[in-house]
Amino acid sequence: MWLIDALKICWQVISGWCVALLQLIAEHWLFVGIFSGTSLVLSIVGCAVLITFLPSDYFTETKQGQHIKNPILRIFVSLLKNLVGGVLIIVGALMAVPGIPGQGLLTILSGLIISDFPGKKRLARRIIRSRTVFIAANKIRGLFKRPPLVLEAKVELDTSQ
Numbered sequence: 610m611w612l613i614d615a616l617k618i619c620w621q622v623i624s625g626w627c628v629a630l631l632q633l634i635a636e637h638w639l640f641v642g643i644f645s646g647t648s649l650v651l652s653i654v655g656c657a658v659l660i661t662f663l664p665s666d667y668f669t670e671t672k673q674g675q676h677i678k679n680p681i682l683r684i685f686v687s688l689l690k691n692l693v694g695g696v697l698i699i700v701g702a703l704m705a706v707p708g709i710p711g712q713g714l715l716t717i718l719s720g721l722i723i724s725d726f727p728g729k730k731r732l733a734r735r736i737i738r739s740r741t742v743f744i745a746a747n748k749i750r751g752l753f754k755r756p757p758l759v760l761e762a763k764v765e766l767d768t769s770q
Contacts, residue, residue, distance in 0.1 A: 657753075659719045659722060665758055668760055690725060691725060694723035698717050700716055700720075701719070714741075715746070718733060734760075
């Protein structure tokens, strides 16, 4: 019974947040519209820049990142990268919801590329293997005269998308 009670409390809290969010949108629709449009443009530009300047062999098994020697600078850069990466992952997850404009999977992929956590390369490879994401990323790279991304030779693209 405690589980059912906990779920009821969670539902009440979440529904309260949804009502408050809807009231905020109704009262400040102009601000919400400007914020949504700005975040859409920034995510498109940011994803394009990141994908354009990404090394073409980034998603291969043997690609290793460069490490910063100064420990204080390394910690600061790591915290900043993870903060920006986490924000991009959350925004990308919101964009992946049907009805909300944006390129969610590319934004999630950008957040994964920027951040540092165990298993990130494996997750990023899984996303880039999606046929639509791979084609979109290589189209963006082609617009800026960059070589296409390279996947491992043994890996086939996921054709379920």
